[in-house]
Amino acid sequence: MKKEIELIISQSKEAIENVSFLSELIEQSVLEIIKSLKKGNKILICGNGGSAAESQHFAAELVGRFEKERLAIPCIALTTDTSNLTSISNDSSFDYVFSRQIEALGNEGDILIVLTTSDYDEDGHSLNLKNAIIKAKEKNMKTILLGSIKSEKIGALVNIAIKVNHRNTARIQECHLLILHILAKLIEDSFSENN
Numbered sequence: 738m739k740k741e742i743e744l745i746i747s748q749s750k751e752a753i754e755n756v757s758f759l760s761e762l763i764e765q766s767v768l769e770i771i772k773s774l775k776k777g778n779k780i781l782i783c784g785n786g787g788s789a790a791e792s793q794h795f796a797a798e799l800v801g802r803f804e805k806e807r808l809a810i811p812c813i814a815l816t817t818d819t820s821n822l823t824s825i826s827n828d829s830s831f832d833y834v835f836s837r838q839i840e841a842l843g844n845e846g847d848i849l850i851v852l853t854t855s856d857y858d859e860d861g862h863s864l865n866l867k868n869a870i871i872k873a874k875e876k877n878m879k880t881i882l883l884g885s886i887k888s889e890k891i892g893a894l895v896n897i898a899i900k901v902n903h904r905n906t907a908r909i910q911e912c913h914l915l916i917l918h919i920l921a922k923l924i925e926d927s928f929s930e931n932n
Contacts, residue, residue, distance in 0.1 A: 752901070752908040756915055762899045763916060766881050767923045769897065773848050773879060774924070779811035781843055781878075783835045783869055784852030787910050788883075789816035791852055791917060798921040807929045813842060815869075832861065835869035839876065849873040852883045854909040856890050863891065870894045883916055885909045 770780060780799070782792040792814045799810040815838045816822070825834045839849065851870060857863035870880050870891070880895040882888060885903060892898035901912040 748905070749908060749911055752903045752905075752912055753915055755902050756912050758902070759899050759916070762897055763919055766897050766899065767920055769879050769881070770848050770920065770924055771927045773846055774810060774928070776846055778844065778846040778848065779813065780848045780850060781813050781815055781839060781873075782850040782852070783815040783866065785863065785865070787906070788852035788854065788913070789814075791910065791913055792816050792850075794914070795850075795917045795921060798917075799924065803918075803921040803925045805925055805929045807925060810924060810928055815839070815842075832864040833868055834865050836865070836872035839869055839872045839878075843873060843876045843878050845877040847873075847876070847878045848881065849878050850881045850883065851891070851895070852913055853888055853891060854885050854906045854913075856884075856888045856892075867891060867894065883913045 774780070782795055783789070784792045793816055796812040796814040799812040801809070815835045818838075821838060822834055825837045829837065843849070849869065851866050853863055853866055855863060857867040871894070873880050882892055882895040882898045882900070884892055884898060885901045887904060888898070888900055892900055899916060901909045903909050903912065
């Protein structure tokens with residue numbers, strides 16, 4: 738068991754070290770987000786499963802605080818309103834659970850961040866994310882993907898695609914969390930009086 742633990746730690750460390758190759762895309766994303774926020778816009782963020790949890794985590798870091806005391810930063814996780822999630826899924830389809838919320842809440846100039854460890858397909862996997870991106874583009878929102886090397890089709894739909902170079906879901910999610918923490922810190926720094 739100890740060898741298996743050490744192997745998992747080693748794989749995680751290697752995956753996280755490879756995030757440094759994404760620094761230019763992360764920087765582009767931060768600059769786009771800050772520009773949008775400084776114009777009075779907001780961030781909408783979504784994902785399925787573990788990515789939904791990471792979306793909520795990121796929104797909490799911005800609305801609450803990450804490392805500094807500062808004014809709240811507008812960020813809405815589209816994964817949290819159970820009445821919306823269940824009514825849209827029941828009355829229409831789970832495929833539109835995020836796009837319908839974007840239709841209601843998204844404005845031109847807002848940012849949509851989509852998290853996924855995979856890609857969408859015609860069997861229904863992650864079609865809700867594809868539809869979210871399409872709706873955001875209709876509303877002239879900027880779109881950012883935190884995906885993986887498996888996210889080819891969905892990556893082609895967004896303005897900025899940050900794709901972690903891994904296929905294992907757990908390692909991808911660990912890298913996404915690191916990237917979200919980098920984004921949170923740099924966004925927070927730009928809105929802090931003592932930065």
